[in-house]
Amino acid sequence: MRTKRRNRVIFVSSLIASLSVAFTFIVLAMNENVDFYYTPSDLTGSKIINKDSLRIGGLVQEDSINISKDSLETNFLVTDLENSIEVYYEGILPNLFKENSGVIARGFYDYSDGIFYAKEILAKHDENYIPKEVKKALVNDS
Amino acid sequence: MKSFYFKTFQRDSKVYLSRSSSFLGPIVFFLITITLYPLAFGSDEEKLAELSAGIIWISILLANLLSHQFIFNEDYKDGSLDLVLASGKSLFLWASIKIFVNWCFSSLPLIFLSLLTSFMLYLPFDAALILALTLFLGTPILSMFGALAGALTLERGNIVGSSIVIPMCLPALILGILAIQSYKNEEVLFYIFLLAAFLFFSIPILIASCLGAIRLHFE
Amino acid sequence: MRQFFNQLISFPYFFKIAQISFPYLFLLSISVILLGVLWGVFFSPVDVTQGEVYRIIYLHVPAASVAQSIYYTMVIASVTYLIWRIKMASVFMISMAPLGAIFTFLALFTGAVWGQPTWGTWWVWDARLTSTLILLILYLAIISLFSSFDRRASIDQAVSIVVLIGGINLPIIKLSVEWWNTLHQSASITLSGSSIDNEMLIPLLISILGFYLYVTAIGMRRMQVEILKREISHNWVKRIFQEKK
Structure with missing residues (x-):
C-alpha cells in the first residue's frame, strides 16, 4: 500500500511539474508577437x-x-x-x-x-x- | 530503493555500449536515408539547401521511431518485465529511465551527425544551429512515441505500431521545420517555445500510455 | 437513471432495442437525407460566385461533420473504457471506426470534386484538407490495430489508448497544420459555412441531420454484429436464434 502511494506521488508530481513547464512555454510563445501576414x-x-x-x-x-x-x-x-x-x-x-x-x-x-x-x-x-x-x-x- | 532505478540506468547503458547493432544501427540508417535524397533529387545546391532541413528532420524521425520500437522487447521476452510489473516499483520512473537511456544512445549521436550532414546539404550555419536545437527538443517526443509504438506491438513487432505513431508526431515535425525556416526572423522563438511546450506536455501523457500499452500484454 | 444506463450498456438489452429501432431509424435517415439533398440540388438558389457547383456542399459538409463527430464520440468512449472498463464502449469504438474512415474519405472525395472547378485543382495542401487527410490516416491506423492481438481485451485496450492519444493530439495537429499552412501557402482558401443564406442553409441542415441519423442507424447495426461476434457462445444469443426459428 505504501509503495503504491509513493508511486502515485511520483507520477502526479512529475505530471504537475511537466504540465506547468509546458504551460510556461505556451505563455512565453504567446508573448512573442508573430505576424503571419502584414497589412x-x-x-x-x-x-x-x-x-x-x-x-x-x-x-x-x-x-x-x-x-x-x-x-x-x-x-x-x-x-x-x-x-x-x-x-x-x-x-x-x-x-x-x-x-x-x-x-x-x-x-x-x-x-x-x-x-x-x-x-x-x-x-x-x-x-x-x-x-x-x-x-x-x-x-x-x- | 534508489538502486533499482540506478541499476536500470546502468544496465541499459552497458547493453547499449556493448552492442554495436543497437548503437550503430540508427546511425547507419540515418546516414543512408540522408544519402538517398540527393540521389533521388539530384545534387543541385540550391534545391538541396531548400530541402535540407526537411530531409534531416524526416530521416531523424524515421530512424528515431525505429530505434525505439524494441525498447521493451527484450525485457518482455526474458520475463524481466513481469518482475518489474510485480515489484511495486514506480513504473513511471522506470519507463522514463529506459526511454532516456535509449534517447542518449540513439538520438544524441544523431543530433551531432545532423550538424555534420547539414553542411553536406548546404544548410546555412545559423539554420543548422536552430536545427540542432529543434532536434534536441523534438527527438525526445519521437522517442516516446516510438516507445509507445513498441509497447503496443510487443508480441509481434510489425509496421502497425509506427504507422499509428507517425501522424501523431506531425506537430513536432511541423514546428521544428517552421522554426528552422524562420531562423532569420524573430518568429523562431515562437516555434521553439511551442515545440518545448509540446515536449513537456507529451512527457507524462506518453509515458503513462506506454505503461498502459505494456499492461495490455499482461491482462 | 442509473438503472437505465446499466440496462443500456448490457449487451442483450441493447441488442433488443437496436433490433426493434433499426428499421425505423434507417428509413427515417434515408428519407431525411433524400429530402435535404434533393431540396438542395433542385430547389435551392444558385450561388453568386460559384454557380451550380457549390451544390456539392450538401454532401461535403455533412460528411465532414459526421467524420469529425465520430472521432470525438470515440474519444469519449475510449475514456469510458479506460476508466470503467465498460465493454459497450469498446464495441462502440470498434464499430464506429470504419464508418468514420468511410465518411472522412467521402468528405475528401467530394472536396476534391468541388475543388476541381472552383480552385482549378483536385487537391491543395490547405490546412483543412491536410488535417482531414491525417484524420483518415488515423482512422485507418486504428482499424489496422483490430487484428494485431490475439486476445479481445488487448485489442480493446490498445484501441482505446490510441484513440485517446489521437484525441488529445488531434487539436494540436490541426493547430500546427494551420501554422504550417499560413506560412507556406493558401491560408485564404477556407470554406466555412457560417455565412450561408437561409435558403441554402435549411436544406444543408436537413442533410446534416440525415447523415447523423444514418450513421446512428448503421452504427447500431454494426454494434449488433460486433456484440454477436463477442457473445456468440452466450445463452441469450442462442435463445434469440431459437426464437427466430
Whole structure:
C-alpha cells in the first residue's frame, strides 16, 4: 500500500511539474508577437520590416489592375482601406482574383521604390454563399 | 530503493555500449536515408539547401521511431518485465529511465551527425544551429512515441505500431521545420517555445500510455 | 437513471432495442437525407460566385461533420473504457471506426470534386484538407490495430489508448497544420459555412441531420454484429436464434 502511494506521488508530481513547464512555454510563445501576414499600413508605417519573404493581405483596389497585353506582368494596388501598396507580379493570376476582393501576396517589399514584388498571388475565397437574386437586390439598393 | 532505478540506468547503458547493432544501427540508417535524397533529387545546391532541413528532420524521425520500437522487447521476452510489473516499483520512473537511456544512445549521436550532414546539404550555419536545437527538443517526443509504438506491438513487432505513431508526431515535425525556416526572423522563438511546450506536455501523457500499452500484454 | 444506463450498456438489452429501432431509424435517415439533398440540388438558389457547383456542399459538409463527430464520440468512449472498463464502449469504438474512415474519405472525395472547378485543382495542401487527410490516416491506423492481438481485451485496450492519444493530439495537429499552412501557402482558401443564406442553409441542415441519423442507424447495426461476434457462445444469443426459428 505504501509503495503504491509513493508511486502515485511520483507520477502526479512529475505530471504537475511537466504540465506547468509546458504551460510556461505556451505563455512565453504567446508573448512573442508573430505576424503571419502584414497589412499595407504595416509596410508603409515607420517600422522597417526586413524579410526575404513575407506575405501581405488586403483588398484589390478598384480600377487599379493593370494587366500587360503581351506578357504575364501585372500591376495592382492592395489596400486595407487606409493605405495601399503597389504590387508587381509576373505569372498567371488565380480565377477568383478580381477588384474589391481579398488577396494575399507572398514576396518581398522593396523599400527603395515602394513596390511589393510578389512571387505568389492567392485570391481569397469568398466565404459568403449568397443567391444571385439576393446579390442583385443588394447591389440595386446601394 | 534508489538502486533499482540506478541499476536500470546502468544496465541499459552497458547493453547499449556493448552492442554495436543497437548503437550503430540508427546511425547507419540515418546516414543512408540522408544519402538517398540527393540521389533521388539530384545534387543541385540550391534545391538541396531548400530541402535540407526537411530531409534531416524526416530521416531523424524515421530512424528515431525505429530505434525505439524494441525498447521493451527484450525485457518482455526474458520475463524481466513481469518482475518489474510485480515489484511495486514506480513504473513511471522506470519507463522514463529506459526511454532516456535509449534517447542518449540513439538520438544524441544523431543530433551531432545532423550538424555534420547539414553542411553536406548546404544548410546555412545559423539554420543548422536552430536545427540542432529543434532536434534536441523534438527527438525526445519521437522517442516516446516510438516507445509507445513498441509497447503496443510487443508480441509481434510489425509496421502497425509506427504507422499509428507517425501522424501523431506531425506537430513536432511541423514546428521544428517552421522554426528552422524562420531562423532569420524573430518568429523562431515562437516555434521553439511551442515545440518545448509540446515536449513537456507529451512527457507524462506518453509515458503513462506506454505503461498502459505494456499492461495490455499482461491482462 | 442509473438503472437505465446499466440496462443500456448490457449487451442483450441493447441488442433488443437496436433490433426493434433499426428499421425505423434507417428509413427515417434515408428519407431525411433524400429530402435535404434533393431540396438542395433542385430547389435551392444558385450561388453568386460559384454557380451550380457549390451544390456539392450538401454532401461535403455533412460528411465532414459526421467524420469529425465520430472521432470525438470515440474519444469519449475510449475514456469510458479506460476508466470503467465498460465493454459497450469498446464495441462502440470498434464499430464506429470504419464508418468514420468511410465518411472522412467521402468528405475528401467530394472536396476534391468541388475543388476541381472552383480552385482549378483536385487537391491543395490547405490546412483543412491536410488535417482531414491525417484524420483518415488515423482512422485507418486504428482499424489496422483490430487484428494485431490475439486476445479481445488487448485489442480493446490498445484501441482505446490510441484513440485517446489521437484525441488529445488531434487539436494540436490541426493547430500546427494551420501554422504550417499560413506560412507556406493558401491560408485564404477556407470554406466555412457560417455565412450561408437561409435558403441554402435549411436544406444543408436537413442533410446534416440525415447523415447523423444514418450513421446512428448503421452504427447500431454494426454494434449488433460486433456484440454477436463477442457473445456468440452466450445463452441469450442462442435463445434469440431459437426464437427466430
